[in-house]
Amino acid sequence: VLTQSPNSLAVSLGERATINCKSSLSISYNSDNKNYLAWYQQRPGQPPKLLIYWASVRESGVPDRFIGSGSGTDFTLTISSLQPEDVAVYYCQQYSNPPTWTFGQGTKVEVK
Amino acid sequence: EVQLVESGGGLVHRGGSLRLSCAASGFTFSTYGMSWVRQAPGKGLEWVSAINTIGVNTHYADSVRGRFTISRDNSRDTVFLQLNNLGAEDTAIYYCTGLFPGLGVFDLWGQGTMVVVSS
Numbered sequence: 076v077l078t079q080s081p082n083s084l085a086v087s088l089g090e091r092a093t094i095n096c097k098s099s100l101s102i103s104y105n106s107d108n109k110n111y112l113a114w115y116q117q118r119p120g121q122p123p124k125l126l127i128y129w130a131s132v133r134e135s136g137v138p139d140r141f142i143g144s145g146s147g148t149d150f151t152l153t154i155s156s157l158q159p160e161d162v163a164v165y166y167c168q169q170y171s172n173p174p175t176w177t178f179g180q181g182t183k184v185e186v187k
Numbered sequence: 188e189v190q191l192v193e194s195g196g197g198l199v200h201r202g203g204s205l206r207l208s209c210a211a212s213g214f215t216f217s218t219y220g221m222s223w224v225r226q227a228p229g230k231g232l233e234w235v236s237a238i239n240t241i242g243v244n245t246h247y248a249d250s251v252r253g254r255f256t257i258s259r260d261n262s263r264d265t266v267f268l269q270l271n272n273l274g275a276e277d278t279a280i281y282y283c284t285g286l287f288p289g290l291g292v293f294d295l296w297g298q299g300t301m302v303v304v305s306s
Contacts, residue, residue, distance in 0.1 A: 122297065123224075125287075125294045128292045168232075168293075170290075179231075
C-alpha cells in the first residue's frame with residue numbers, strides 16, 4: 076500500500092511544493108540497489124504523464140524543478156519552484172512487484 | 188508521433204459487456220508490454236490488467252479477475268480489453284498504457300475511453 080501526504084496542498088507561485096509517499100513495504104532491492112518508485116502528473120482533463128522513475132530519474136523532457144528522492148519505504152517529490160502549469164494531481168506508483176502495480180491515492184497541487 | 192487511441196467505451200447496463208480497443212502508432216508496438224489503468228470519476232488511478240509483448244502472459248487486478256480479459260494483436264498494433272459482468276464499480280475512464288521496455292513503468296498513455304455502468 077502506498078500512502079501519499081498531504082491529500083492536497085496550495086503553494087504560491089515560485090515556492091516549493093513537497094509531496095510524500097510512504098510504502099507499507101520496502102520497494103528497494105539490495106540486488107540492484109534500485110528503488111521501484113515512479114511519479115506521475117495528471118493535469119485537469121488529461122491522462123497521467125510519467126515524471127520520474129527509479130525514485131529520482133527524470134523522464135526525458137521533464138523540467139529539472141521536479142526532484143524525486145527517497146529510498147526503502149519513504150519517498151518525496153519536490154517541485155522546487157511552482158509554475159502555473161504544475162497545477163495537477165500527482166501520484167506515486169510502485170513497480171517492485173510486477174505484474175501488479177499500485178498507485179498512491181494522489182496529491183492535488185494548487186496555486187495559493 | 189507516438190499515439191494510443193482507445194475506443195469502445197460507452198453506457199452499458201449492469202451485468203453487460205463491452206470490448207475496449209487501443210490502437211497504437213508511432214512506436215514498435217511488439218516491443219511494449221501493454222496495460223489498462225482505470226480511473227473512477229473523481230478518484231485515483233487503479234491498475235487493471237497487463238499483457239506481455241507476445242500476448243502469452245496476462246495479469247489482472249483482483250477486482251476484475253475472472254470478468255475482464257486482455258489480449259493483443261501485434262499484426263494490427265492493437266490491444267483489447269473484454270469487460271464482462273460489469274457492475275457500477277467498473278464505471279471509470281479506462282486508459283491504455285504502454286510499459287517502458289525493461290523498466291515496468293507506464294510511459295505511454297492514451298486519452299482514455301469512458302465506461303458507464305447503469306443499474
